[in-house]
Amino acid sequence: MAGPTTIDWGDGSxxxxxxxxxxxxxxxxxxxxxxxxxxxxxxxxxxxxxxxxIPFPSTATPTVTAAADPADxxxxxxxxxxxxxxxxxxxxxxxxxxxxxxxxxxxxTAATHAYAAGVNGAQTITATSATDATKTASTxxxxxxxxxxxxxxxxxxxxxxxxxxxxxxxTNFPSDSAVSxxxxxxxxxxxxxxxxxxxxxxYAAAVTTEQTITATSVGDASKTASTxxxxxxxxxxxxxxxx
Numbered sequence: 001m002a003g004p005t006t007i008d009w010g011d012g013s014x015x016x017x018x019x020x021x022x023x024x025x026x027x028x029x030x031x032x033x034x035x036x037x038x039x040x041x042x043x044x045x046x047x048x049x050x051x052x053x054i055p056f057p058s059t060a061t062p063t064v065t066a067a068a069d070p071a072d073x074x075x076x077x078x079x080x081x082x083x084x085x086x087x088x089x090x091x092x093x094x095x096x097x098x099x100x101x102x103x104x105x106x107x108x109t110a111a112t113h114a115y116a117a118g119v120n121g122a123q124t125i126t127a128t129s130a131t132d133a134t135k136t137a138s139t140x141x142x143x144x145x146x147x148x149x150x151x152x153x154x155x156x157x158x159x160x161x162x163x164x165x166x167x168x169x170x171t172n173f174p175s176d177s178a179v180s181x182x183x184x185x186x187x188x189x190x191x192x193x194x195x196x197x198x199x200x201x202x203y204a205a206a207v208t209t210e211q212t213i214t215a216t217s218v219g220d221a222s223k224t225a226s227t228x229x230x231x232x233x234x235x236x237x238x239x240x241x242x243x
Contacts, residue, residue: 003042004017006041006044007024007036007037008036009028011030030054031055035049061084062135063137064081076114078115078125080093082111086129086135088106089129090105092130095113096126120146122140125139150170153171163232165203166201169198174223176219178219185211209230210228212226213227
């Protein structure tokens with residue numbers, strides 16, 4: 001257009017005078033599709049139009065990052081950070097573990113998710129705009145493996161016909177730490193060397209009631225397990241079967 005122009009911004013605001021060349025700006029008060037009409041000020045029938053949608057779509061590339069949530073000392077909770085998603089649209093997050101996708105409200109930029117004990121290995125986390133499926137991003141998070149639960153079992157030593165010798169088997173205790181065993185009869189706790197998975201104890205002849213045997217890792221008191229053993233009866237039955 002050769003000369004000044006008029007600009008109708010398409011939102012009902014007054015028509016403005018615009019330049020022949022260059023740029024002009026306008027702040028819209030409402031969202032939606034607007035038809036902007038620019039005409040030659042001297043020849044009002046010479047016009048051109050264009051449509052814009054307010055707000056303008058984000059041109060940023062969405063991203064999602066994940067790290068272990070510091071509030072969970074087990075290392076099994078993922079904390080994600082979202083960037084580049086539209087602030088006025090919800091985001092659906094698939095945590096990769098088979099649970100239902102979580103919908104984050106518009107404007108949310110962070111969320112956490114705790115993985116169940118049976119979920120191991122790298123999990124693919126995918127965040128997708130609820131209003132524009134092309135706006136999506138993925139990352140991975142590997143929950144810290146859950147340590148197996150320690151256990152202790154006891155049985156009568158087949159070589160002791162009195163049934164007063166208990167043999168124990170330890171499983172899932174840390175291999176780099178000794179295990180302290182309380183035999184339940186008031187005797188001093190016995191320390192079994194690191195990496196050892198078996199032990200034994202002879203109960204006094206007067207001890208004939210059920211005894212609680214408790215095994216505890218010396219290096220981590222939270223790693224503990226218990227079982228019971230009754231001196232006499234079980235061993236005598238085993239001996240009788242041998243005859």
